[in-house]
Amino acid sequence: MPKPGKRKKMEAPSPKILVDYSPGFLRIIRSKVSCSLANEEEVTLQCYKLNVYSTGGFFSAHVDTPVDAAQMIGTVVVCLPCQHTGGELIVKHKGAKKEFLFANLSADQAKVQWAAFYSDCVHEILPVKSGHRITVTYNVIRKKPSRSESGYGYCKNQHFFTGQKIKADQDAALNNIVADVLKITEKRRKQLGIFLRHKYTMSALAEGILKGLDQVLCDGLASRGLTCHFLTILVQEKENLPDEYDELYRDEEDDEGRVYAFSREDMLYVNNEGPKPQHAAWKAMEFIKDWSKGKLVVHRKETDAENCGNYTQPGAVDQLYFQSTVVIGIPESSDVKPLEENRGCSTSGDADDADVKDEESDEEDDEESDEEDCERR
Numbered sequence: 001m002p003k004p005g006k007r008k009k010m011e012a013p014s015p016k017i018l019v020d021y022s023p024g025f026l027r028i029i030r031s032k033v034s035c036s037l038a039n040e041e042e043v044t045l046q047c048y049k050l051n052v053y054s055t056g057g058f059f060s061a062h063v064d065t066p067v068d069a070a071q072m073i074g075t076v077v078v079c080l081p082c083q084h085t086g087g088e089l090i091v092k093h094k095g096a097k098k099e100f101l102f103a104n105l106s107a108d109q110a111k112v113q114w115a116a117f118y119s120d121c122v123h124e125i126l127p128v129k130s131g132h133r134i135t136v137t138y139n140v141i142r143k144k145p146s147r148s149e150s151g152y153g154y155c156k157n158q159h160f161f162t163g164q165k166i167k168a169d170q171d172a173a174l175n176n177i178v179a180d181v182l183k184i185t186e187k188r189r190k191q192l193g194i195f196l197r198h199k200y201t202m203s204a205l206a207e208g209i210l211k212g213l214d215q216v217l218c219d220g221l222a223s224r225g226l227t228c229h230f231l232t233i234l235v236q237e238k239e240n241l242p243d244e245y246d247e248l249y250r251d252e253e254d255d256e257g258r259v260y261a262f263s264r265e266d267m268l269y270v271n272n273e274g275p276k277p278q279h280a281a282w283k284a285m286e287f288i289k290d291w292s293k294g295k296l297v298v299h300r301k302e303t304d305a306e307n308c309g310n311y312t313q314p315g316a317v318d319q320l321y322f323q324s325t326v327v328i329g330i331p332e333s334s335d336v337k338p339l340e341e342n343r344g345c346s347t348s349g350d351a352d353d354a355d356v357k358d359e360e361s362d363e364e365d366d367e368e369s370d371e372e373d374c375e376r377r
């Protein structure tokens with residue numbers, strides 16, 4: 001049953017006729033999605049649900065619960081031709097926002113419109129103003145990994161799929177990132193964790209098949225001789241207290257926000273189903289919270305979080321997306337390939353100079369949020 005305030009639409013599991021129906025346009029969508037979301041690995045589109053929004057119908061901000069925690073990477077929405085106005089699909093990721101307005105062409109029976117996005121992107125449907133908006137959603141399931149020939153991923157854009165390709169083994173921005181990583185690890189002799197741009201279920205992270213630029217980052221680090229492993233984490237965000245509360249409540253130690261490892265063992269402990277896990281090595285680690293082309297940001301300005309996400313049963317950890325990091329071992333200097341080898345062969349052409357920041361970021365703020373308060377489809 002729809003919950004008031006969360007969604008107002010009718011939905012049904014895809015009828016068998018839709019599941020079995022494999023029109024030509026699906027093949028085209030699948031190949032485009034494989035290129036743009038899956039580093040050209042093969043994907044299947046699994047028919048999931050039929051949504052009917054009448055006038056006033058909407059769907060509040062949510063992320064899609066993965067049906068296959070290890071392999072599901074995204075969602076495809078196909079809008080069937082049926083005249084309506086309003087009903088914009090808004091997709092957000094890390095401060096970027098993309099609006100899909102299917103209404104304008106909705107009366108054209110010859111047009112099937114569609115959108116695709118990574119499953120950890122928050123999305124919502126604004127109220128339909130007239131007519132009926134009918135969509136079919138597909139889960140994008142990645143087939144078992146078989147790395148591309150070069151062994152290095154690439155992707156087109158940090159958030160959605162426009163723009164130039166960035167190649168992991170060539171991009172100058174990655175050279176800059178690696179140079180920054182080396183500077184930090186050399187100076188402080190600490191393990192270094194870099195926050196991934198997307199969130200992952202624990203199983204997906206264990207599989208190590210990452211989304212978009214995250215895969216490019218990890219391939220880029222590995223191709224330059226750095227050893228990496230992955231970790232799901234919880235981040236205690238700094239609260240923005242009004243000035244008058246500042247002196248009363250501000251705890252010096254809280255200033256930076258804290259990062260905790262969060263594994264299946266931690267989840268069991270939280271649910272009173274296992275012993276308290278040890279995190280002995282944890283203190284000796286430094287975190288980089290944000291990275292983008294050619295720039296590492298050690299701290300980032302935190303902004304209001306929109307509470308939005310998915311619910312799950314206690315213990316059902318694979319239904320949740322976690323902030324995740326790649327952890328880089330302290331390199332022996334001989335492990336790392338000379339960066340000069342890679343210089344000058346950028347395919348992106350728009351990499352900024354590396355800039356290791358110790359202050360708040362002036363980048364767009366992260367609009368992602370705690371994944372708690374709102375139910376998923």
Ligand SMILES: O=C(O)CCC(=O)C(=O)O
Binds near residue numbers: 049059089377
């Ligand atoms: O109808 C749409 O455009 C999207 C529906 C959706 O987000 C969902 O079914 O999870």
Ligand SMILES: [Fe+2]
Binds near residue numbers: 062063377
């Ligand atoms: Fe959704």
